[in-house]
Amino acid sequence: MILVLSFDTFEQGTDPVIDWLIYHKADFTRITIADIVNRNQNWRVNITNGELLLNGANIADKVNVIWYRRFLFDFSLRIDPDHSQYSKLNTAVKQELKVFFNYLCKALEGKKWLPHYTAFGLDELELLKKARECGLNVPETIVTNSREELLNFYDACGSGIITKSITDESKSYFTDGDNSYFSYTHSFRREEITELEPWFFPSLFQQKVEADFELRVFYLDGEFYSTAIIIADDKREVDRKLYNSSKLTHQVVYQMPVELEAKLHHFMQQAGMNTGCLDLIKDKNGDYYFLEVNVVGQYLSQSVKCNYSLDQKIAEWLMKHDKN
Amino acid sequence: MTKTEEKEVPYLFNKATVEQLPLHFRFMKRQQITAVEEMYSGFRFSRSHMHRASQYITVTLYKPLSDIIITSFTETEPPQ
Numbered sequence: 001m002i003l004v005l006s007f008d009t010f011e012q013g014t015d016p017v018i019d020w021l022i023y024h025k026a027d028f029t030r031i032t033i034a035d036i037v038n039r040n041q042n043w044r045v046n047i048t049n050g051e052l053l054l055n056g057a058n059i060a061d062k063v064n065v066i067w068y069r070r071f072l073f074d075f076s077l078r079i080d081p082d083h084s085q086y087s088k089l090n091t092a093v094k095q096e097l098k099v100f101f102n103y104l105c106k107a108l109e110g111k112k113w114l115p116h117y118t119a120f121g122l123d124e125l126e127l128l129k130k131a132r133e134c135g136l137n138v139p140e141t142i143v144t145n146s147r148e149e150l151l152n153f154y155d156a157c158g159s160g161i162i163t164k165s166i167t168d169e170s171k172s173y174f175t176d177g178d179n180s181y182f183s184y185t186h187s188f189r190r191e192e193i194t195e196l197e198p199w200f201f202p203s204l205f206q207q208k209v210e211a212d213f214e215l216r217v218f219y220l221d222g223e224f225y226s227t228a229i230i231i232a233d234d235k236r237e238v239d240r241k242l243y244n245s246s247k248l249t250h251q252v253v254y255q256m257p258v259e260l261e262a263k264l265h266h267f268m269q270q271a272g273m274n275t276g277c278l279d280l281i282k283d284k285n286g287d288y289y290f291l292e293v294n295v296v297g298q299y300l301s302q303s304v305k306c307n308y309s310l311d312q313k314i315a316e317w318l319m320k321h322d323k324n
Numbered sequence: 325m326t327k328t329e330e331k332e333v334p335y336l337f338n339k340a341t342v343e344q345l346p347l348h349f350r351f352m353k354r355q356q357i358t359a360v361e362e363m364y365s366g367f368r369f370s371r372s373h374m375h376r377a378s379q380y381i382t383v384t385l386y387k388p389l390s391d392i393i394i395t396s397f398t399e400t401e402p403p404q
Contacts, residue, residue: 165348174336179354181336186351196347203347 001027001062002318003108005071008034012300014069020315027322029059033075033097045100050107064322065112067314068120070296072101112321114221114314115295119273124167124292125204127271134267136290140207147196153205154190160208161188168294209281209289215254217278218299218310219268220317224261225310227302228254228282251305260288268293275314 002021006014014030021028031054035041044053052060075097077090105117125143132138142153143166154161164185174181187208218225230250256264264278267290277297281289303310342350 163347163351165346174352175357176336178356179336180357181352181354183348183352186348197343201344201346 001029001059001064002322003059003063003066003111004028004030004069005066006030006032006069007071008032011069013296013298016300016311017067017315017318020312021318024315024319026315026319028318029054029063031071033071037075037097038078045104045107047103052104052107060107063108063111064324065114065318066108066117067114067318068117068296072098112324113274114318114321115273115275119271119276119295122271122273122295127293128290130270131267131290134270135263136267137287138290139209141204142206143202143204145199145202147193147198147200150193150196150205151190154188154193157207159210161205162186162208163188163203163205166204168292209283211281212284212286213282215256215278215280215282215288216251216302217256217264217280218297218302218308219264219273219276219278220310220313221274222265223313224256224264225299225302225306225308226254226256227251227306227308251302253306253308256288264290 004014004018004021018028018030036043042053042055045051046053050060051058072094075094077086077093079086079089083089109117125141128138128141140153140157142149144150144153150161162185165183188205213228213230216227216229218227228251230252231248268274268276271293273293273295276293276295277299278293279291281291283289299310302308336352336354337345337349
């Protein structure tokens, strides 16, 4: 059996794969946090003997493959957000669920995972370091709380610097009335730095790489599906996501050099990731720079634009390993 | 950028709050929710301007699967 751990509501990376599983009459179960917390499913996890009972059946024996798609992201407490203790309660309950989920992962550690659960906890800074160790170009990166240090870094980089969140998880998507608020990569001018206060909250800064174009690469168990994202705007801002809806943005199939693929493959193996969405930049000199990898990144846009049918390939991978 | 994407974020957090946060919070962009869609707002990717979904002419829509757990099929009971 294939166990799908995903959202209760629509999740763009999950639902097309589910369609293929249904089409192929695959043996699968989709479970969400809501099934465990809010619904009328009978769950019992026996901590002493490892049984995982769902509606009376022990699925631990049946499950061969586990596909993880942002399972824990989909939970928030269903109480009035204006309740004075809402935030604390939400954190407390999430912590309970996190420990429980960690136990479930370990109880199922002998199964085939996509991605493996140990890859969820890898932080972005560690991955940048690992990427460089694997021979990939990585922009010079610092975390600092000091204006003086930042000015030194800016001057040393020469080509400018950017700031962005250390982790995707802190790039929270805020909503307020009809508006949404989102952090994008910001390119710093020297004058902006001089206007900062002497000390600030520790933040990430990177050497700015002048992009010829960016690459979004989906990796699945040794295979690469690469998309060049070309923005035909000379005055473009540094974050390509600001151009997702622009007609100046073009997504085309791209073949990376074999040497680059070998380095990326080595990196993914070292990171313990059998899948992920990688972001790279090809600069004006033809050099490739690794930016980040998201183990549960979104792939559907590139899949559709480049006719990669990644949803189908993921489903086939899950079915193949369910049989093996 | 499109018309809905350009405004800097002046209103979500006040200055005293922003100064206690990582620097990237100072450069948030404000966009109308209806322009972003998807992104945990309950809208569908297939309708998202942000993801240029309207230009996808080959995409078939997905079936919502909320509240459904499919445990098994048999040859005589194809999925609905």
